[in-house]
Amino acid sequence: MPSTFLTGASVRAGCRAGTLTTPTPGLAPGFVQANLVMLPKDWAFDFLLFCQRNPKPCPLLDVTDAGSWEPTGVAKGADLRTDLPAFRVFENGECVAEPSDVRDFWRDDLVSFVIGCSFTFENALVERGIPVRHIEQNRNVPMYRTNIECQPAGRFSGPMVVSMRPLAPAQAFEASRICARFPLAHGSPVHFGDPETIGIRDIGKPDYGDPVDTRAGEVPVFWACGVTPQAALARAKPPFAITHKPGHMFVTDRKDTDLDAG
């Protein structure tokens, strides 16, 4: 890791300068990384309500006023138009661009939603000796669409997307205890054991990310995942939206320990 990217502010500065365009896992250790969704004001109430009703997959860290690109609650002085390594721009649900800067796409009616991310609880797990397989295997976390329907809100609805980490049962309970302390980072798991119970047919074929190895004595453990709001966006097809590019997160000034409600 380049020593220049040790804090949220330095990551954001690198993005703003155009020198950092790569995924953010591992950067600014201890700083909270976040998902980003930007929507026009006339879609913002429905989306805010969707997050309010589905706090496990969509834990809100900050929401800007319409027209503001500064998420003052988590990163004063930041510019959400420039301070991520890469974005996705959507029109009517279709990805039309993957720029590293969205100033040219900015609209004065955009509301930005900064949503918690699993990196926060993964750090807490690793610190306490709970294995996180996709980190061990240097892969992207496996993610699956489930048959758990989110609470719909206005024009937004969709399945809960979950991420999976294989654990021994005793580790799963310990992980649940630890993650419950981080409600703004998806909280405790939503399921463990039989994947079919939640509509996952083949654990070896994730809908997003990479498969990981499950070892003898381990069961799959499933957490609500920040891809859920993206799935809801894909279904609702708002005329315009901007998100982070997967893995290319917004790095805040909040510390993981700040989110410890425990």
Add this chain to the structure above:
Amino acid sequence: MPSTFLTGASVRAGCRAGTLTTPTPGLAPGFVQANLVMLPKDWAFDFLLFCQRNPKPCPLLDVTDAGSWEPTGVAKGADLRTDLPAFRVFENGECVAEPSDVRDFWRDDLVSFVIGCSFTFENALVERGIPVRHIEQNRNVPMYRTNIECQPAGRFSGPMVVSMRPLAPAQAFEASRICARFPLAHGSPVHFGDPETIGIRDIGKPDYGDPVDTRAGEVPVFWACGVTPQAALARAKPPFAITHKPGHMFVTDRKDTDLDAG
């Protein structure tokens, strides 16, 4: 207490039938009581954002879709237009009516916000032997405007309003521990000790409710209060709004223990 009002459903039925028009404290013990705010859709985003940014004074239990009077998350089948003992109707910030039924005032663009209330944590305190003075003295809880500014959101801003209960210091810490488990009922206190620190000049003259006695060895302990959103409404003066009449709460099907986040 009439034995017919032992559950949330029976309280709501009494309100709907017009036989219950009195304040709700003491009714349906163990069931979560709640503040109500109804606003037109074009004001709802700002208010939802205000609640999101100020979760201690404005903990959201449920938010309806525009045009729906049924808060499905906390009371399936309930009708928020009829199921409270009394309402207040506001036009441009001014109270124009105090009906016991708002069907005649209903608009299809109204969004209803069901907001947590201190009764939940007071029950938890009393159960654990922590004295709640205004209950002992059979008065309304004393409430004060403070110099703590809420995080503004769009057209909503205003001071945090707090409620006060005098406690011995050891009781205050125990109360803080207990209340921290109820983030949807205002959570842990926001201040204890010197009232002037938070802008309260005369503890004997509350801005709302009644003064209570502070005994030797006790200090005032202050909690974020559900009157805060009403103060924000009074300042913002939306063209139309409906709230519960103070003390005449919406009684849900949720149990106080359901709100215990542990």
